[in-house]
Amino acid sequence: MIGNDDIFTRVSTVVRRTFQLDDSAPVTRETTSADVDGWDSLAHSVLLMGVEDEFGITFDAETMFELENVGALADLVGSRLAE
């Protein structure tokens, strides 16, 4: 069972990799697309696929474009892993 903190850490790592953020750039649960240069709809899909690969899961595509922030994405990963 992966803890929520571990999930968030791994999700934030995928966020950093996707948007090529350096270690000094903050990624928190409250980080949104507006906070990250280049986080557009295309990059959002690339991020989602990166998270799917990271955790070996598949999201319900229909709900993936309403996520409010990185925390919500991490929570969704937790829910998916718990199913």
Added chain:
Amino acid sequence: MKPALIFYGNCQANALSLLFGSDASIAGAFSVHYLASFDDRIPGTSEIDPAAVASAAVLFEQFDPVHFPHRASLPPACVTITFPSVDFNLVWPLAGRNIFNDPPTPERLWGTFPYGDRIIVEAVKKGLALEEILSEYATTAVERLPNLDRFAELEWARLRARDAKCDVKMAEYVESHFRDINLFWCINHPTLEALRELCLRLIAAAARSGVAIPSGTLDQTLAALPPQGPLGILRVPIHPAVAEHFRLSWVPDATAKVYGLWGEPLTYDEYFRQMAECSIGVRDASPAAAAQ
């Protein structure tokens, strides 16, 4: 005074207003106006004549969290019809922000290469020389492509989710036709074919709401335009592996000069070579240099 048709949205809404406004039948019955919803760097698009708002018959509002700012001034009989931004990431999965784009100029308000490529950007960031950048692109692009089938599932879901919030829908049209018709020049610039379909759907939606917009001469109006239409000044190449995967029947051989940059026809290789050259500063792509 003629009743007004108001378009509110991004550059696509501007293009729609230009098409409606250039059609003799429509312009004979309505005055046509545009207000930018964001990024209003095109002169004259950040404000709208209050008289037009007061006489509006239809507000065509592109879906956006920020609504038309003058809703309270619209006449009670004005019909509001929402429509989606018609954009399409699917065939440009390597696109990304171009941090090495030229600064904007009056002629090129978004710089020379507003549509970047992630591989080229990363190669430039690594400090590679021109031929190394192009070699990196040629050797790694295919392996850097995402899972295109999963990417497609997400893209259709994205477009359907946005359609669900709009009166006029376009996702199903794009999904049904993108293999056989060139619907986009780049991720957010539809071709005339796609714009025509959107025009017809907007007119049909207005008719359902009781506003008759004459469409009888629209096809003649569109046929008289240059084939690139109002949004085809930049035509971004599609990777051959992507074209093959999605069986895009209209994508020609990579040696054809069907792509383009500010009116200059380019092949697939020429386009990316120029992008790389500009990114590392060995090519001056400014309008002044091009004129010499």
